[in-house]
Amino acid sequence: MKEFVLIFRTSNNADFKPSPEQMQERMNWMAGIASQNKLVDKGNSLSPVSAKTVRPGNVVTDGPYTEIKEFVAGYVIVRTETLEEAVELAKDNPVLKSGGNVEVREVLKREINN
């Protein structure tokens, strides 16, 4: 089994303050993955407001933005055999409904003391 981080990106600030229905939808999505015993870590939501970006030369800017007006809203870690399977799980995530996207990245397991 491999592990993948699903990273949710959105440009919609409203995603940060979800309605009860949206919360329910997210919960259903995550619990659905947990029911398949594929959830490694339920991850965290990341605040788009209490956020700074630190750059070289002691430059600190407001907000989580790097290049575009899109930010990482949160992440979860799942466990599947293949990248494709992880992508299938990501396809059902409700963030897609509000114009966001999900980045799927395999976790590289480097041997320690190698």
Next chain:
Amino acid sequence: MEEKATSQQLLPHLFRLEYAKMTAVLCRHFGLQHIEIAEDIVSETFLKATEFWGLHGIPANPTAWLYTVAKNKTKDFLKRQQLFDTQVKGNIRTDEQQPEPDLAFTQQLFNDSQLAMIFAVCNPANSPESQICLALQILCGFSVEEIANAFLAKRETIKKRLLRARTNLRNDDFKITTLREDAIQSRLATVLRTLYLLFNEGYFSASNNHLIRKELCSEAIRLTLLLVEHPLTNSTKVNALLALMCYQSSRLDAREDEAGETILFEQQDKDLWSKELIDKGNYYLVNACSGNEVSKYHLEAGIAYWHTTPTDNKKWEHILQLYNELILIEYSPMTALNRTFAFAKVYGDDKGIIEAEKLRLEANSYYHSLLGCLYAGRDVEKAVNHYNTAITLTKSAKEKRTLLKEVERLKGKA
């Protein structure tokens, strides 16, 4: 003659009730290493009771009689031991007075001793199954025979399991005399798990013996109640577990018909649910919610609570929400299947089927009975196929009969 018969009826009951209490108190005195001494004294006491009561009739206060005998036997034992120590071993300090054993069998001593015993028996050095066996034997006074019946296991298997578990218990040197708070905190999770499993063994057991199963449930409740009543262990988690047990038990009588066949939840006569136990469940659930902690026992008690309420449109949404949280805390195939059932109740069978088929628990009989249930209103052939797979997979004869009835019902409709 008549009195003889009564004493034979009374003894097994008293034995169960008092054996565990007495052993716990004596064990506290002798230490866990010498649990056999404690058990010997208690067994001898009951043996004497059988003989004496058979001849002379039952005394006015049987319990007090038992404790007096146990106390005297303990004193005799200590005297013999002292004699051995001073004269045989040659420790010539005869003037030294052996302190009188403090065996005033008071309620406080019972509670403290039994609590200490619960924590001693639920030792993580033993597997959960062994812990349950030990609990039944030491804490509940069950015979090997009765434990074997409850587990549908061979006597010899249980005997061996108990022997191994007892060796581990002695080697571990758990300090039972002064149960300290740190010991309690580090072991409470194991204790709760064992009590939870003990209860489930009764509630979901494959054994057909309704009486034994009921007894397992009520023993689990009795022990959990001891934890709730003791200030050292009265935590919100313990209250949540007790609430869960009360809610589940409230349905014990309603879910079986006179022939001992299972009655499905939806078809149960709700008047047979014990109102008293539901009220108790509510009481402990309120206590459980006095803090911020949300454990799996809280969530399961919450689900059990909603099951006792009449069906309205929000009921299954609440249940689904609780199952969602439960599956995030701890995965188990059973939780996954129950969660999916609740999901289907909220979002309909079609969406439920999609969600269910993702689980891929092909070797699990409940997976197929869930799919059978979800397909029943859509595709009778598929439903029957799933039910039939479930029938070949299940090990429970009772489950098999229930499923066969469903298949017959569906075929009749088609």
